[in-house]
Amino acid sequence: MAITGKPIDRVDGRLKVTGTATYAAEFNQPNMAYAVPVRSTIAKGTITTFDTVAAEKSAGVIAVLTHKNASRLKAINPEEQMKAGVIFIGEDLVPLQDNQVHYFGQFIALVVAETYEQARSAAALLEVTYNKEKHAIDLVSELPKGYKPKLLFGREAQLNTGKTADLIAASPHKIEQTYTTSTENHHPMEPHATVAVWEGADKLTLYDATQGVVITRAIAAYFLNLKPDNVRVISPFVGGGFGTKGTWLHIVLAAMAGQVTKRPVKLVISRQMMQTNVGRRSATIQKIALSSDPKGKLTAIRHNSETYTNLTQFFEPSGLATAVLYEAPLREITYQVAKLNVGAPTFMRAPGEAPGTFALESAMDEMAFEMKIDPLAFRVLNHAATDPETKHPFSANYLLECYRVGAEKFGWSARKMQPRQTRNGKYLIGYGMATATYPAGRSSASARVQMTIKGEIKVMTAASDIGTGTYTVLAQTAADALGVSVERITVEIGDTNLPPAPIAGGSQTTASVHPAVLAAVETLRKDLMLLAFSDTKSKLNGRKADEIDFAKGKFYLKGDASISDSYADIMSRNNKQIMEACATSMPASGSGLGAPVAPCMVVPLATEENSDAKKYSFHSFGAQFAEVWVDEDLGTIRVSRFTSVQDVGRIMNEKTARSQIIGGVIFGLGAALMEETQYDKHWGNPVTRSLADYHVPVNADVPQIDVHFIGKPDPHISSIGARGIGEIGITGVSAAIANAVFNATGKRIRSLPLTLDKLL
Amino acid sequence: MRPFKFSSTKDPNSAIKMLMDNTNAKFLAGGTNILDLMKEDVERPDELIDITSLHFTQIKTISEGTNKGGISIGGLSKNTDTANDPVIRRDFPLLTQAILAGASAQIRNMATNGGNLNQRTRCSYFYDTAMPCNKREPGTGCGAREGINRMHAIFGWTNNCVAVHPSDMCVALVALDAVVIVIGTDGKSRAIPFADYHRLPGDTPHKDNNLVPGELITSVEIPKNNFAGNSYYLKVRDRASYAFALVSVAAALEINGNQIKQVRIAMGGVAHKPWRAIEAEKFLLGKSASNENFKQAAEAEMQHAKPLEHNKFKVELGKRAIIRALTQAMNGGTNS
Numbered sequence A: 001m002a003i004t005g006k007p008i009d010r011v012d013g014r015l016k017v018t019g020t021a022t023y024a025a026e027f028n029q030p031n032m033a034y035a036v037p038v039r040s041t042i043a044k045g046t047i048t049t050f051d052t053v054a055a056e057k058s059a060g061v062i063a064v065l066t067h068k069n070a071s072r073l074k075a076i077n078p079e080e081q082m083k084a085g086v087i088f089i090g091e092d093l094v095p096l097q098d099n100q101v102h103y104f105g106q107f108i109a110l111v112v113a114e115t116y117e118q119a120r121s122a123a124a125l126l127e128v129t130y131n132k133e134k135h136a137i138d139l140v141s142e143l144p145k146g147y148k149p150k151l152l153f154g155r156e157a158q159l160n161t162g163k164t165a166d167l168i169a170a171s172p173h174k175i176e177q178t179y180t181t182s183t184e185n186h187h188p189m190e191p192h193a194t195v196a197v198w199e200g201a202d203k204l205t206l207y208d209a210t211q212g213v214v215i216t217r218a219i220a221a222y223f224l225n226l227k228p229d230n231v232r233v234i235s236p237f238v239g240g241g242f243g244t245k246g247t248w249l250h251i252v253l254a255a256m257a258g259q260v261t262k263r264p265v266k267l268v269i270s271r272q273m274m275q276t277n278v279g280r281r282s283a284t285i286q287k288i289a290l291s292s293d294p295k296g297k298l299t300a301i302r303h304n305s306e307t308y309t310n311l312t313q314f315f316e317p318s319g320l321a322t323a324v325l326y327e328a329p330l331r332e333i334t335y336q337v338a339k340l341n342v343g344a345p346t347f348m349r350a351p352g353e354a355p356g357t358f359a360l361e362s363a364m365d366e367m368a369f370e371m372k373i374d375p376l377a378f379r380v381l382n383h384a385a386t387d388p389e390t391k392h393p394f395s396a397n398y399l400l401e402c403y404r405v406g407a408e409k410f411g412w413s414a415r416k417m418q419p420r421q422t423r424n425g426k427y428l429i430g431y432g433m434a435t436a437t438y439p440a441g442r443s444s445a446s447a448r449v450q451m452t453i454k455g456e457i458k459v460m461t462a463a464s465d466i467g468t469g470t471y472t473v474l475a476q477t478a479a480d481a482l483g484v485s486v487e488r489i490t491v492e493i494g495d496t497n498l499p500p501a502p503i504a505g506g507s508q509t510t511a512s513v514h515p516a517v518l519a520a521v522e523t524l525r526k527d528l529m530l531l532a533f534s535d536t537k538s539k540l541n542g543r544k545a546d547e548i549d550f551a552k553g554k555f556y557l558k559g560d561a562s563i564s565d566s567y568a569d570i571m572s573r574n575n576k577q578i579m580e581a582c583a584t585s586m587p588a589s590g591s592g593l594g595a596p597v598a599p600c601m602v603v604p605l606a607t608e609e610n611s612d613a614k615k616y617s618f619h620s621f622g623a624q625f626a627e628v629w630v631d632e633d634l635g636t637i638r639v640s641r642f643t644s645v646q647d648v649g650r651i652m653n654e655k656t657a658r659s660q661i662i663g664g665v666i667f668g669l670g671a672a673l674m675e676e677t678q679y680d681k682h683w684g685n686p687v688t689r690s691l692a693d694y695h696v697p698v699n700a701d702v703p704q705i706d707v708h709f710i711g712k713p714d715p716h717i718s719s720i721g722a723r724g725i726g727e728i729g730i731t732g733v734s735a736a737i738a739n740a741v742f743n744a745t746g747k748r749i750r751s752l753p754l755t756l757d758k759l760l
Numbered sequence B: 001m002r003p004f005k006f007s008s009t010k011d012p013n014s015a016i017k018m019l020m021d022n023t024n025a026k027f028l029a030g031g032t033n034i035l036d037l038m039k040e041d042v043e044r045p046d047e048l049i050d051i052t053s054l055h056f057t058q059i060k061t062i063s064e065g066t067n068k069g070g071i072s073i074g075g076l077s078k079n080t081d082t083a084n085d086p087v088i089r090r091d092f093p094l095l096t097q098a099i100l101a102g103a104s105a106q107i108r109n110m111a112t113n114g115g116n117l118n119q120r121t122r123c124s125y126f127y128d129t130a131m132p133c134n135k136r137e138p139g140t141g142c143g144a145r146e147g148i149n150r151m152h153a154i155f156g157w158t159n160n161c162v163a164v165h166p167s168d169m170c171v172a173l174v175a176l177d178a179v180v181i182v183i184g185t186d187g188k189s190r191a192i193p194f195a196d197y198h199r200l201p202g203d204t205p206h207k208d209n210n211l212v213p214g215e216l217i218t219s220v221e222i223p224k225n226n227f228a229g230n231s232y233y234l235k236v237r238d239r240a241s242y243a244f245a246l247v248s249v250a251a252a253l254e255i256n257g258n259q260i261k262q263v264r265i266a267m268g269g270v271a272h273k274p275w276r277a278i279e280a281e282k283f284l285l286g287k288s289a290s291n292e293n294f295k296q297a298a299e300a301e302m303q304h305a306k307p308l309e310h311n312k313f314k315v316e317l318g319k320r321a322i323i324r325a326l327t328q329a330m331n332g333g334t335n336s
Ligand SMILES: Cc1cc2nc3c(=O)[nH]c(=O)nc-3n(C[C@H](O)[C@H](O)[C@H](O)COP(=O)(O)OP(=O)(O)OC[C@H]3O[C@@H](n4cnc5c(N)ncnc54)[C@H](O)[C@@H]3O)c2cc1C
Pocket: A692, B026, B027, B028, B029, B030, B031, B032, B033, B034, B035, B036, B051, B075, B076, B079, B101, B102, B103, B104, B107, B110, B111, B112, B113, B114, B115, B116, B117, B118, B119, B166, B167, B168, B169, B215, B216, B217, B218, B242, B243, B244, B245
């Protein structure tokens, strides 16, 4: 019986719960030194002096690096970087190259010492003086000085600017509202960490907490002027990423420290640095206008997103979901971006869709209320059967089914249209829902598979498991394709010595890597079968492939399982200790986030599998339902129940998939109710410096989360039929909760997070 | 974290002597606060004197003196043991509720009662050595006064400092008229009424309390009372657990018929010290226990509040929290 899809436990679960899975910071090396970065205490200006004497004299200190003595690295150069595959660099700022300060907390020096404690205590002794300049920190006042980006992920950023104004103004049924979301930080459990080990002057190994070893290698090699082949990045386990573990240039700080000290160097980012140096989701101000005909059919959608950026092309693309949800003849999506003296924003779980669906799906709820239509019925009425912008058919789209299943499981029919109708003691109870969506990408990936005569199978690919379950689902795919148990499979990932795979970003790992693994395993199986067919000692000698089936480590004749030959016997008779196969899968639309080259045999695409973004629109969809209990006197909101129904293609493992959605919903719940990075206007520093100030949900905040999958394979995305699952879970969650709060209290809160002061 | 010397002793007098011998030394109890502050470079002692082996860990009924019949909790008893002591649960449930509303089970297992009293503010400017802070470095200014002050005080602050005391336990203790027992350099005990233990910032915000150098908390005494059936600790915070109070209220009533014979109200998250709501108490004493009276009592207290830029909501929240806590106390002090 096939194991793929089954809710099996994580194959690496035992390692994790027993603390024996090795994370980046745990790769201790003999003679290792420790590096601690020093951060700027102004948000803008220039460094005038460094007094490093006390730090240098401090016990155990080996070196203090500043822009004055640090080696010169390659400068930021987008065109050249693109050629070298240097994408997903966190911020366009190479550390310790000059005296400029662009944001509070910027790395301006590095102390290297015998122990972490010594490095940290010496770091506190560094005296820095600045020439402080006026910084920009207030989004609202900086927006007018901002810019209108032309491109968004290589496509036209501004859509139909100004074109909806007349239509909406003239419409008798419309709403126009402004929604705001807060700056958030990713805060995975494991901080970023790097251990840099040099071998001579030109070979470097980095043990790094990264979402993509291949990209980290490209970045390290580029800035340090090394040949990519001379850099190895190892990252077997990653304690969460959520987008913050693309690559930030503290990795080159660790490498520079290694060059100077001629020793392996460990650098671990502190929780405070995670607020300043490794990205954030910027705050947004989103203006939405909707107009509809008297029957509730939308006639126009306008979504203007304002946000900020610094030191990167990236800005929070809040209009993304608005381009694919709902049919409306006219759609305007625009962006205005300010520049603030804050560290670079970056991808954070469903970048764009997460804050964007808060605005759009709150507005949909408001419009439905205005039109006196049930909000779910209103969405069904405006459902887009084909991609409303590109006009391409969706590769698969079961959104209507998600609505139906969700409504039934949640008990949506019990919802009252008018707010404030349901009470229990001091609580007002409300229901809310929202649509979820996230694009389904697929990139090139390669995998190698080995089988020993003992039947031990190794699957090797440079993919990452950032806690999502990659180890487990890859083992399931390989086990089924060979007809062996999962225990036989060892998965090796997170190492640039393995065949390349894309960064674990954009929810693409499953969709991209499984086709490669499957193809490699199938090639191996075929090679083995052909050996049997040509082996006179085999009971299957002379047979043909279509007569054969396989199970339990054997090939057998269809219809008569007694005529069989085991993999081990075939290998032993043919003197094969080990057999191996390698495959590259390259989607029709190109390599995407993966390597452009194909190191292995390229798998031909199946006829149906037309992963061509020019023919199909690839998206996942879902429906989110929330029940809230609001203590109106105190303003506290408790999410008491949550139902999430997801159409994400085929499910590779019910359990790890469910965990991804649960995690996404909790992430959304955090954004809805509490997460907010606040900056002091005088200093430009985040005052939410630790997890005591930056609140994320604790168990007591999290209700039972009921997850359902439609589970129908997507015939076009790949031979596997699985789309990504890591990000969609967060989308729509904050709107579902805010809509439920409205249903409970009659108060429409358009600003996240929904802290209790906003309800008093 | 800077290098420091670690010392240990079983004898209170030598602990005090060690402290007096080194002006840069500090006591270490559970370490849940002082170690964090050292890692953040906020506290910079060069010696820690481990006092966890001192014998001040008993929780016992007081058999003589002014507080006879009350309870004495050791300065080094753990927060968890204090909260779960059967006599405290029965006779002083307000204290149990307040302790259990704070921190997490793991932290309460380490945290001591003395350490809880002496824990420092959670003002994030205090924690960030790049920021001005009169409490951390007198004379540098108050970062929070014009900065982000949502969590900060609405009572008793000065321009020198607008921080709040973070403890939940202390809010119950001030409501229950507890007394802090300390010993000093002369080896003698001194009793400090709880309301006089912590200080308002004035122009010396670096001083959190009125301990004199060398003093060690040996116990806290709570006089006998008749509040057990009608007390309630309400904590309002930004998430369901593991967050400091935006506003908290300890309410205790002794009701005869419908008349309030005794009332105690204290608030957390509103001032530099656990805030005894004297005005509200005065208003209620002798009146009937009713929602209307609770409301007026809350008004009476909160009319003196002086909110800052980001914490205006605490005034309305404070009123509602007082009313809610009193109502819950009146109804038997359980969650409903
Ligand atoms: C993440 C986190 C969340 C928290 N949340 C809450 C919360 O919600 N509510 C709440 O009330 N508290 C909370 N706390 C604070 C916690 O209650 C305190 O840290 C704890 O009570 C301190 O006790 P300790 O024994 O660990 O003190 P230590 O850290 O050992 O000492 C604290 C200070 O007290 C001094 N000291 C200790 N004992 C004595 C004594 N006997 N005599 C004189 N001086 C002494 C020490 O020298 C030191 O200066 C939280 C703490 C953390 C880390």
